[in-house]
Amino acid sequence: MQSLGAELHSFRPSSRALAPLFLLPAVLAIPMALRKLLVDDASLAAVGLALLVAAVVVLVMFLLLLPLLSFFAVHVHELGLKGTDAYGRSALVAWPFIRDVAPVSLLGLEYLRIRPTGAGRELWLPRFLVEQKAFERLVSERAGPGHPLTLGLARS
Numbered sequence: 001m002q003s004l005g006a007e008l009h010s011f012r013p014s015s016r017a018l019a020p021l022f023l024l025p026a027v028l029a030i031p032m033a034l035r036k037l038l039v040d041d042a043s044l045a046a047v048g049l050a051l052l053v054a055a056v057v058v059l060v061m062f063l064l065l066l067p068l069l070s071f072f073a074v075h076v077h078e079l080g081l082k083g084t085d086a087y088g089r090s091a092l093v094a095w096p097f098i099r100d101v102a103p104v105s106l107l108g109l110e111y112l113r114i115r116p117t118g119a120g121r122e123l124w125l126p127r128f129l130v131e132q133k134a135f136e137r138l139v140s141e142r143a144g145p146g147h148p149l150t151l152g153l154a155r156s
Contacts, residue, residue, distance in 0.1 A: 029054030101152030
């Protein structure tokens with residue numbers, strides 16, 4: 001694997017962006033519980049238990065996914081970026097080899113797909129980093145204001 005020089009900063013995705021994914025089971029459970037209570041004449045205890053199970057599912061999903069956020073961190077180096085591709089595999093790309101940047105959405109989460117020149121692996125850059133503005137400033141400083149990534153970050 002190539003070296004990109006010293007790491008300048010590491011940026012992790014924000015857990016706030018994932019909140020809608022965590023809340024989906026809870027939002028789906030509430031109408032189901034109300035239907036059980038009003039239409040199926042279920043007991044209040046059964047409905048309460050169903051809502052409690054939904055809350056536990058949301059909590060477990062959140063606790064399981066939180067550690068993964070650091071795995072998908074983006075690392076800015078002197079000579080380029082390190083992150084992950086669409087499959088979670090590590091990907092490195094040097095500033096001069098970033099050919100093109102395109103926005104992409106996956107499950108409502110926004111990413112920039114960074115395509116390198118040649119046969120290198122694409123890097124998927126989350127657009128929901130905790131320190132998004134600091135990341136954009138650092139990329140502009142390292143890559144330059146006319147760089148495809150700097151322009152892609154400004155557009156999206």
